[in-house]
Amino acid sequence: xxxxxxxxxxxxxxxxxxxxxxxxxxxxxxxxxxxxxxxxxxxxxxxxxxxxxxxxxxxxxxxxxxxxxxxxxxxxxxxxxxxxxxxxxxxxxxxxxxxxxxxxxxxxxxxxxxxxxxxxxxxxxxxxxxxxxxxxxxxxxxxxxxxxxxxxxxxxxxxxxxxxxxxxxxxxxxxxxxxxxxxxxxxxxxxxxxxxxxxxxxxxxxxxxxxxxxxxxxxxxxxxxxxxxxxxxxxxxxxxxxxxxxxxxxxxxxxxxxxxxxxxxxxxxxxxxxxxxxxxxxxxxxxxxxxxxxxxxxxxxxxxxxxxxxxxxxxxxxxxxxxxxxxxxxxxxxxxxxxxxxxxxxxxxxxxxxxxxxxxxxxxxxxxxxxxxxxxxxxxxxxxxxxxxxxxxxxxxxxxxxxxxxxxxxxxxxxxxxx
Amino acid sequence: xxxxxxxxxxxxxxxxxxxxxxxxxxxxxxxxxxxxxxxxxxxxxxxxxxxxxxxxxxxxxxxxxxxxxxxxxxxxxxxxxxxxxxxxxxxxxxxxxxxxxxxxxxxxxxxxxxxxxxxxxxxxxxxxxxxxxxxxxxxxxxxxxxxxxxxxxxxxxxxxxxxxxxxxxxxxxxxxxxxxxxxxxxxxxxxxxxxxxxxxxxxxxxxxxxxxxxxxxxxxxxxxxxxxxxxxxxxxxxxxxxxxxxxxxxxxxxxxxx
Ligand SMILES: Nc1nc2c(ncn2[C@@H]2O[C@H](COP(=O)(O)OP(=O)(O)O)[C@@H](O)[C@H]2O)c(=O)[nH]1
Ligand SMILES: [Mg+2]
Numbered sequence: 065x066x067x068x069x070x071x072x073x074x075x076x077x078x079x080x081x082x083x084x085x086x087x088x089x090x091x092x093x094x095x096x097x098x099x100x101x102x103x104x105x106x107x108x109x110x111x112x113x114x115x116x117x118x119x120x121x122x123x124x125x126x127x128x129x130x131x132x133x134x135x136x137x138x139x140x141x142x143x144x145x146x147x148x149x150x151x152x153x154x155x156x157x158x159x160x161x162x163x164x165x166x167x168x169x170x171x172x173x174x175x176x177x178x179x180x181x182x183x184x185x186x187x188x189x190x191x192x193x194x195x196x197x198x199x200x201x202x203x204x205x206x207x208x209x210x211x212x213x214x215x216x217x218x219x220x221x222x223x224x225x226x227x228x229x230x231x232x233x234x235x236x237x238x239x240x241x242x243x244x245x246x247x248x249x250x251x252x253x254x255x256x257x258x259x260x261x262x263x264x265x266x267x268x269x270x271x272x273x274x275x276x277x278x279x280x281x282x283x284x285x286x287x288x289x290x291x292x293x294x295x296x297x298x299x300x301x302x303x304x305x306x307x308x309x310x311x312x313x314x315x316x317x318x319x320x321x322x323x324x325x326x327x328x329x330x331x332x333x334x335x336x337x338x339x340x341x342x343x344x345x346x347x348x349x350x351x352x353x354x355x356x357x358x359x360x361x362x363x364x365x366x367x368x369x370x371x372x373x374x375x376x377x378x379x380x381x382x383x384x385x386x387x388x389x390x391x392x393x394x395x396x397x398x399x400x401x402x403x404x405x406x407x408x409x410x411x412x413x414x415x416x417x418x419x420x421x422x423x424x425x426x427x428x429x430x431x432x433x434x435x436x437x438x439x440x441x442x443x444x445x446x447x448x449x450x451x452x453x454x455x456x457x458x459x460x461x462x463x464x465x466x467x468x469x470x471x472x473x474x475x476x477x478x479x480x481x482x483x
Numbered sequence: 484x485x486x487x488x489x490x491x492x493x494x495x496x497x498x499x500x501x502x503x504x505x506x507x508x509x510x511x512x513x514x515x516x517x518x519x520x521x522x523x524x525x526x527x528x529x530x531x532x533x534x535x536x537x538x539x540x541x542x543x544x545x546x547x548x549x550x551x552x553x554x555x556x557x558x559x560x561x562x563x564x565x566x567x568x569x570x571x572x573x574x575x576x577x578x579x580x581x582x583x584x585x586x587x588x589x590x591x592x593x594x595x596x597x598x599x600x601x602x603x604x605x606x607x608x609x610x611x612x613x614x615x616x617x618x619x620x621x622x623x624x625x626x627x628x629x630x631x632x633x634x635x636x637x638x639x640x641x642x643x644x645x646x647x648x649x650x651x652x653x654x655x656x657x658x659x660x661x662x663x664x665x666x667x668x669x670x671x672x673x674x675x676x677x678x679x680x681x682x683x684x685x686x687x688x689x690x691x692x693x694x695x696x697x698x699x700x701x702x703x704x705x706x707x708x709x710x711x712x713x714x715x716x717x718x719x720x721x722x723x724x725x726x727x728x729x730x731x732x733x734x735x736x737x738x739x740x741x
Contacts, residue, residue, distance in 0.1 A: 173571070193568055193569075194568070194569070194571050196568070197568075277561070277562075278519060278561070279574040279575060279576060280521075280522055280575045280576055280577045280596070281522070281573075281574070281575040282572060282573065282574045282575070283572045283573040283574075283611065283614065284571055284572040284573075285571065285572050285604065285607075285608060296608075298572075298610075302522055303521050303522055304521050304522055304523050305521035305523060305524065306519045306520075306521050308521065316610055319610065319613070319614040319617060320573060320575070320614050321540075321614050321617045321618060325522055325538075328522050328523060329523065332523055333523060336523060339523070
């Protein structure tokens, strides 16, 4: 797979498992969607080798060449997904989770029935086109990280904003318990029921809304991969301010026409100023004035039990490296500490209660210097786990290594009441 | 539906190009781009020129691929989709348009809410069509100049969709007019259709407009100039229909049959 240049390429293939018919291929190069296609013979061989193993009851899950990692995964014996990535710092963990998200996205928009009972391949291909935009957003450079962490991307609204009340009031008026307020694909606040949505839909729904072109309102049919994979629900979205959307998940009622401007005004006009204050939270995640150490260039905070995360590369935005690089460094670091250093996340594997209890008392930390080995250069990365929270920081090269741990501890303490 | 008003009889046609009109249009622009409004927002005018807002719901109907989504995007000043992806479910788009009335010389802020729904969603989900039709003020029936079948489907659509909706504005829209060289719908067929149905007809081209100096962002003013005739026509028919419904002007259809 020799690629010229240093920009990594990702190819995603989707095939009907039984016939090997390709259903779609999506690619990205250097973080942007690309048209480039793999030759049919390569697709055939990649699928062939996986099928060959399966016939011998061998599960081929991944392979590596000099510059490319390949991961295979079959879903319900009906759909095979294959991903090839030559992106720097890619890993099996990242690609496996990517495939789970992609299949989740397919169920979300097409329904499990269509994917497991393929009666008409051509029709299915046509229906799957509805997923391209969402799937491309996983392959490209995204500001969100829920695809990797499997936690919901959230933001912390400014203090004193009373959205919770408006949200539950509005949801009740609309006749549903499932409502959330999103800014650029991140959850600002949500009702209890919305928070109880399972994985992957809890991550997929905000991501979907963030990936769609702007519309004043939508009535969007969705299947819930975990909660309702065969019966569609309706995702209603209402753009209160550009970038700030109110989402409701409901059954046949209410009709979209019922959620008219008068109803919106009644519930939301009083909080207009607080709503406006949420707009910069898109990339920033934390309210203005939240004290962060100036060495911090990027931050990823996970709450592994609530399955929520906070991800930002906005602090000290005027310095090197670029936001894309920062995201990339934190993503790779997350993958590394998750795959190698920290115990498995809850829900990933069965775990015993004692393990959790034990872990709660043992803070674990690790750090990494990225880039050159010369002293005083290279970005610092530090990870700290305390109870259900895991904090990853990207720090400037000037930050002294011996102070990393205490800096991370202090930052985590400051963030804990908010998250 | 009332007999359509004569073009230009309700709305001053080129008002948006006058000094007063241009000044007024700045409230729907921001840094030379079209401004996008959230549902809690509306254009802000200086208090001295505070004007009334007239809100209308418009359902955009037509076969898959005729250009419904592209038309709405063009009217909203957004990027028009290049490749065709069928629209998933219903999507609505709000467009504000200030226009001047001929009779009173009053400026009115029109608020159009376009309802666009993918054809397969309409077929698959029973609740979609009623939601689109509910309390709609107008139907736009799209056909494409490059798709004969979409033109021939019009009578069927008119009865299927708007059959039992009296008092609602119905407008036929021929899309992809920029492809007129390759049209499958000759003028004489259009003339025959108009004689039978007596419906207003608009011709539109939903192609990307001029861009700003950065080469990427759409030029808001240029985009408005491209579509002003469409928005004025919508305003004209909807305002006229309201006047007739309120009994403010007699329904010409009743007074002068034929
Ligand atoms: N040249 C040209 N292409 C158009 C026009 N309107 C739509 N299209 C193209 O026709 C295809 C279908 O348009 P779309 O709006 O998605 O159709 P819909 O299914 O009715 O919503 C897209 O590829 C558009 O770019 C037009 O006025 N001129
Ligand atoms: Mg469409």
